[in-house]
Structure formats: C-alpha cells, structure tokens
Amino acid sequence: MVKSAYIHIPFCKSKCHYCSFISFDKLELKKDYLKKLEQEINTYYSGEILNTLYFGGGTPSILEVEEFANIIAHFNMSKDTEVTAELNPDGHYGKDEISQGLTFAYLRGLYDVGINRISLGAQTFDDDLLKQINRRHNSKQIIQAVENAQKAGFRNISLDFIYGLPNQSAGMFFDDLQKAIKLGVQHISLYGLSIEEGCYFYNHNPQNLPDDDEQADMYLGAIELLTSNGFEHYEISNFSLPDYNSKHNLNYWNNEEYYGFGVAAHGYTNDIRYGNKETIEDYIQNPTDHKFEKFETQKDKLEEEIFLGLRKMSGIDIQKINNKFNIDFENKYLIALKKYEGLNLLKKTKQGYAFTPNGVLVSNTILSEFID
Ligand code: SF4
Structure with a gap:
C-alpha cells in the first residue's frame, strides 16, 4: 500500500x-x-x-x-x-x-x-x-x-x-x-x-x-x-x-513505495519506478503520460534496499534483508564487509551494518561495491 x-x-x-x-x-x-x-x-x-x-x-x-x-x-x-x-x-x-x-x-x-x-x-x-x-x-x-x-x-x-x-x-x-x-x-x-x-x-x-x-x-x-x-x-x-x-x-x-506527482516528479508504485515529463509544456499536454517506467527486479530491489538503507545512520537490518530477499547477506558481501570494517568505514551494529562518520565521506565508493 x-x-x-x-x-x-x-x-x-x-x-x-x-x-x-x-x-x-x-x-x-x-x-x-x-x-x-x-x-x-x-x-x-x-x-x-x-x-x-x-x-x-x-x-x-x-x-x-x-x-x-x-x-x-x-x-x-x-x-x-x-x-x-x-x-x-x-x-x-x-x-x-x-x-x-x-x-x-x-x-x-x-x-x-x-x-x-x-x-x-x-x-x-x-x-x-x-x-x-x-x-x-x-x-x-x-x-x-x-x-x-x-x-x-x-x-x-x-x-x-x-x-x-x-x-x-x-x-x-x-x-x-x-x-x-x-x-x-x-x-x-x-x-x-x-x-x-x-x-x-x-x-x-x-x-x-x-x-x-x-x-x-x-x-x-x-x-x-x-x-x-x-x-x-x-x-x-x-x-x-x-x-x-x-x-x-x-x-x-526504507525503500517503500510513494506517488510522485507533477513535472519531473519520480514515483514508485506497484513495483514500477517512474518519472514524469520534464518540461511544463510537455506535462500540461499530457499529465498522466510518464516519461519513463521501469519494472523493479528482485536484484534492483535488493541493491536499492542496501543503497538507501545505508544512508540512515542506523544502517541496514540484515535479518530483514535476508528474509525479504532469501539471501545470506553477510556471506554474499563478505569481501566488501570485511574490507570496509577493517578500514573503520563500516561498523557492525546490533541489527546489521552502518557507516562510520568517515565512511560517510567515501560512501559512494563503498556503495559501488554492493551494486553489480
Ligand atoms: S533555483 Fe529554485 S529549485 Fe533551485 S535551489 Fe534556487 S529556489 Fe531551489
């Protein structure tokens, strides 16, 4: 919903x-x-x-x-x-x-x-x-x-x-x-x-x-x-x-769905991410016609769950991810997790993993290792 x-x-x-x-x-x-x-x-x-x-x-x-x-x-x-x-x-x-x-x-x-x-x-x-x-x-x-x-x-x-x-x-x-x-x-x-x-x-x-x-x-x-x-x-x-x-x-x-209304708005509903027309003139001509729509595969959803979840300083909940995607998160990303934990850029939390303040400064580099 x-x-x-x-x-x-x-x-x-x-x-x-x-x-x-x-x-x-x-x-x-x-x-x-x-x-x-x-x-x-x-x-x-x-x-x-x-x-x-x-x-x-x-x-x-x-x-x-x-x-x-x-x-x-x-x-x-x-x-x-x-x-x-x-x-x-x-x-x-x-x-x-x-x-x-x-x-x-x-x-x-x-x-x-x-x-x-x-x-x-x-x-x-x-x-x-x-x-x-x-x-x-x-x-x-x-x-x-x-x-x-x-x-x-x-x-x-x-x-x-x-x-x-x-x-x-x-x-x-x-x-x-x-x-x-x-x-x-x-x-x-x-x-x-x-x-x-x-x-x-x-x-x-x-x-x-x-x-x-x-x-x-x-x-x-x-x-x-x-x-x-x-x-x-x-x-x-x-x-x-x-x-x-x-x-x-x-x-x-939290990677939940949302409506996006208006010029250039992005939304995510019924497993589809969409973007609206990007000029006012195009939008006024047909406001219900999206500029693009992309169906989210399980792989897309997993990557977004990690990418978006790690933006929160409380980090990601690996039990939730394992249940939702039927994976063993720590096994799947073992190399990246060990490397960045060792560098004190990621830290283990009660529920999973989170960035340290220094990790936030290089977050794009770290996140790229969780995305194919
Ligand atoms: S131009 Fe408009 S949208 Fe852009 S930063 Fe300024 S106020 Fe915000």
Missing part, C-alpha cells in the same frame, strides 16, 4: 547559481499546471490514508494558501499525517512583485489548511554569501520566517544549509548552525556544495572554493556541533531533535 506522496511545484522566480534542479520562471503557466496536477492525482491516487504528503520544488511558496488547500483536499489523511511544504524565505510576492517574506498571515494560512511541517531553504545566514549564490532572501528574512512560523503554530521546522560555498570558512558554517540552534528549529539538513552540469557555477568557475579536506572538516565538525546540542544524526545529510526525523524522507530510505 502506498503511504506517501510527493508533489513538485516547478516554479522559481530566478535561478540559484548552484542549482541544476528542474524549475522554470514561467509563472503565467501556474493555473494550467495546477489543473493538470489535479488530473494526474485523480488518475493515479487510489485513496489510501497517507502517512506523508510533501510539497517540493522549485518553490512551493509561490502557491497561494487556497492553491495548497485545493491540492490537499484530494488526499485522505489522518491526524498523524506529516504534511511538509518547502518554502523560500523571500516568500511570497504580491501583485506588485515585491517580496513580502514569509508573513505570519501566509504561514498561519498554511497551518490552517493542514500543513504541519515546513522546510526552509536558508542555505546560510551570511548575506554576502547569499548574494554570491544568487538567493533572493537575506538573513533577516530567514529569522523572520522562523519566528512567524513558530507564532503561527508550527512545531516542526527544518532549515537547509549548504557548506563548501565559495569564500566560506568552516567557522562561518558553524556560525550558521549555531544561529539555527538558537532559533529553536527541530530539524536541520546539510548539503555539501556540488557543482553539476547545467548550473551557473558549472559554466562560471567560482573562485575560492573550499577543497575536499576543508569540506570534510566542515561536515565532521557539524556532526559534532549538532549532536552535542541534542540533535540526532539520523541520515547522511539530516539531523533532528528526538521524534522529529522526517517521516517522508524515511519512507524513501
């Missing part, structure tokens, strides 16, 4: 310099897009009570409160359903196109229509760095957004940060995290800057990037700082106070 749904809102008013996500500034297509999104939901959603619903982007905060409400009304939920919206701190724009930040009225509206978790793309509190990466907000707007959200009733607030930015020192990054802790948020996600083809930085070669060793020091220092302040490091990039793990993301890492 599918228990999670992801909804992609593919609009952004401008492009951040590190971003290669699928997003467009064609706001004039928003109304048509939302109509087609409803058509896709009506076609595929079978009425299960959802554990999680997640609005990602792009920029979901481009939607009006009523537009969120219309989409939410399509789903069956319980009082425990986690409903997350990713929001940008520059928020919401009036008809005059001036940023209004994330106002109390807007956030209270979101809370009243059932959104109970927000994830803010803070990235850093350093105003110069925010300009250099072409974010539209400033540090004051992040603080206002968190304070307004707290006043509006939100008790589950997440902030995203990027480390390894041009001209960013470890001290500057740790200062960002201290400010986040002080604001009293429940969840923090950290992403190392990675410059992929298609983004502005890829073509414009930013100067003064911290090297790999400095990035590694930032990551390891962040683990120490956050865990010593009561945060659980529960996934490679994610930290939360007790009981505030992201249920939606845990669904992915």
